Amino acid sequence: MALNITVTDETDSTLRLNLDGSLDSDTYAQLESLLASKVTDHTKLVAMNLADLKFISSSGLRVFFKTIKQLKKNGGKVAVSHMQPGVKKVFEIVKALPDLSIFASVEELDAYLASFQR
Amino acid sequence: MSELIEEFEVFASTTLDDISARLEVLVAIEQLPNGLVSDVLIILDELISNLFKYGGGKRLEVKLYKSADVLEVRCKDDGAPFNPLMTQRPDLEVPMEDRAIGGLGLELVLAMTDSQNYHYDGNCNHLTLTLSLS
Known part of the structure; x- marks a missing residue:
């Protein structure tokens, strides 16, 4: 299915993205190569x-797991916000939620980012 | 009694959109609950990527059967003999940095289905999965 990725903010230490659509075997390579x-x-x-x-x-x-591993190695984190229930269920099954920083709102994430970049 | 509600073939050129469209039709004619669409797509995406990336197969045949309380997904492919149910399962209790990235698809399939049956017969892999409709 289709995936649209928008880079909403980018600094030396942070990267913010919007994912719109479906992250599946047809589209994962798009996200993988952008992250690479x-x-x-x-x-x-x-x-x-x-x-x-x-x-x-x-x-x-798999793309999420790779990115989490890569960032953790350098003391970094992967954060997500606004997970829809179906997507959250998938992360829950593979017990990936503890390895993600989860934000309910853009405001929460903004506050976290601000503290990060200070 | 179970009734055949859909059958289709999947090739390397088939997209998940094609399959999604078929499932949406089943939802529209009230043969499939909307809540199972993404589960079935997750399962088929896993089987398809295995088959065409690693299994060397050309064709996957999917049949969906429905009884009063169970949806049965019967898959048959011409790839190399491969029982996905025998894949080594990852240890989900350890933090991500200590895990191998693999076996995730099997975890999803096992979580989304109530029963799983594999056999190899007539030069084809046969995998039957059931999902509860209730």
């Missing part, structure tokens, strides 16, 4: 707004 081009050893936070992400399968999970 933008995430460096200096990246401390990748924050993804998942409000418009309607579907995720194991191909999509």
Whole structure:
């Protein structure tokens, strides 16, 4: 299915994205290659707004797992906000929620980012 | 008694959109609860990516059967003999940094289905999964 990725903010240490659509075997490579081009050893936070992400399968999970591992190695984090119930269920099954920073709102995430960049 | 409600073939060129459209039709004619669409898509996405990426298969045949309380997903493919149910399961209790990235698809399939049955017969992999309709 289709996936639209928008980079909403980018600094040396942080990357913010909106994911819109479906992260599956047809589309995971789009996110994988975007992250490969933008995430460096200096990246401390990748924050993804998942409000418009309607579907995720194991191909999509794999990209999240890779990114979490990569960032954790350098003391960084992956944050998500606005997870829809179906997407959340998938993360719950593989017990990935403890490894994600989860934000309910853009405001919460903004506050967190502000503290991060200070 | 179970009734065949849908059958289709999946090739490397088939997209998940094609399959999603079929399932949406079943929802529209009240043969499939809307709540099961994403579960079925997650399952099929997993089988399809395994088959075409690693299994060397050309064709997957999917049949959906429905009885009063169970949806049965019968899959048959011509890939190399592969029982996905025997994949090594990841340890989900350890933090991500200590996990191997693999076996995630099987975890999803097991969580979303009530029973799973595999056999190899007639040069094809046969996988039957059931999902509860209630």
